[in-house]
Amino acid sequence: MVDPQRLHGHILMRTRSQDVTDTLRGWILNGTLAAGDRLEEIPLATRLGVSRTPVRSALTALSNEGLVDYQPKRGYMVRQFDASEVFAAYEVRAAIEGLACRLAAANGVPADVEGKLRSCLAQGDRVLSKGRLEAADYEPYQLMNITFHNTIIELSGNSWVDRFVSQTHAVPFVSDRIILWHDYPVILRSHDDHHRITNALITGQGARAEDLMREHVYFAGLFLKENFHMIRQNPQWAA
Amino acid sequence: MVDPQRLHGHILMRTRSQDVTDTLRGWILNGTLAAGDRLEEIPLATRLGVSRTPVRSALTALSNEGLVDYQPKRGYMVRQFDASEVFAAYEVRAAIEGLACRLAAANGVPADVEGKLRSCLAQGDRVLSKGRLEAADYEPYQLMNITFHNTIIELSGNSWVDRFVSQTHAVPFVSDRIILWHDYPVILRSHDDHHRITNALITGQGARAEDLMREHVYFAGLFLKENFHMIRQNPQWAA
DNA sequence: CCGCCCATACATGTATACATGATGCCCATA
């Protein structure tokens, strides 16, 4: 991926609007701002030490991302996502990431990408070989999982796949960054999917890779749905 | 669908920012603003008779929609979509609308929705029964086609499907609004797909409906790709 | 006592002034 900071030899500026957007998105995703909270421009501007302008810009952006609801002259509100909407996002993700696998298999897997995938597999194997999960393993495993999925998406060469999957990630609870740690066998099986998907990709079995990925993502959504209420109440159980 | 103009008994205001956004989007989609054109705030503001503020707001929104490229301190540019990117959008649309069919079939088709679909079929049959296409038929056929697809998307009950398909439509040339009229047999076959899809939906054949819709949309993309250069040069051939 | 209406307070929408970084020209120098 091209470094988005550099282009034409210039170091692209980072504007306050972008910073504020990222900050507010973070606050929404990590729960600092709860669903239903009103987002008032002046208090936010004061809190962030900027004027209303970048705040308004950020709210517009977040509204376009779908994270906040907007009504003219009535302001912005942190959007409420219920379980069915979150699950619906996984359904779509399953279809799109399945497509990504099919395309990736058709494109063929270059040696360096194969190495990257195998490295993800090895890392997951290492973590899971202990027969249980420890807190220290959460973050590395998350990163591995993100890398694995992103690698395939990138390999698909379809920018829309990337764009839409990114959008589904920008929703509380819908993310590879969310993993439920309390059920070791589920994670074990999930990582076994990674093995089979990699195998299918490398051997050019596009349809098989697609089916595997669809189920892989779909089940993650199903599992999340079943545990949704629990997670809402105890966000620390997910990471 | 709920009337977005009304909520809580209020008639929602329309802001200049929204008007400007819609105007500029229109100018981009209909070619008034060509790919690669720089979008400068002050000239646009002058041209539209507003200040820079709503223009900036609109440009931010269009940037989030992906219609314009943005680089901090360097401004906005109408995005260039090449043939491969346009085709990539159809690939994704095919996967998502296929999913919509599967979900719709699983949900079951209420009588009124079935009536709507059958009415679309009948209208298409009527237009095509003449054995050729006349200019006067373009717009009704387009509207029928849009209605048909939207009905299924709505029936899927998955808001993300709706959202993502809408996003792919907001790209020059990727739209049910674009139909290539010069090849009657292709349209005839396309409408035959509509018949089979409806049949599959009503009889609850989710997998069949999905496969049919995937191919239906995929082929539209393929056909567009093959004729892309022609259309670029003669936009009037598409409608 | 309840409900409606209007006035006032306030948040958001818009315009504009000011700050800052990008672009391009000019000229000095190799």
Add this chain to the structure above:
DNA sequence: TATGGGCATCATGTATACATGTATGGGCGG
């Protein structure tokens, strides 16, 4: 002549003042 640095210009980023629609609360009528 080609190249590179510095300065002027201008578009964009931000702050703030002003305009306008919304919502709350108190008073009036039923």
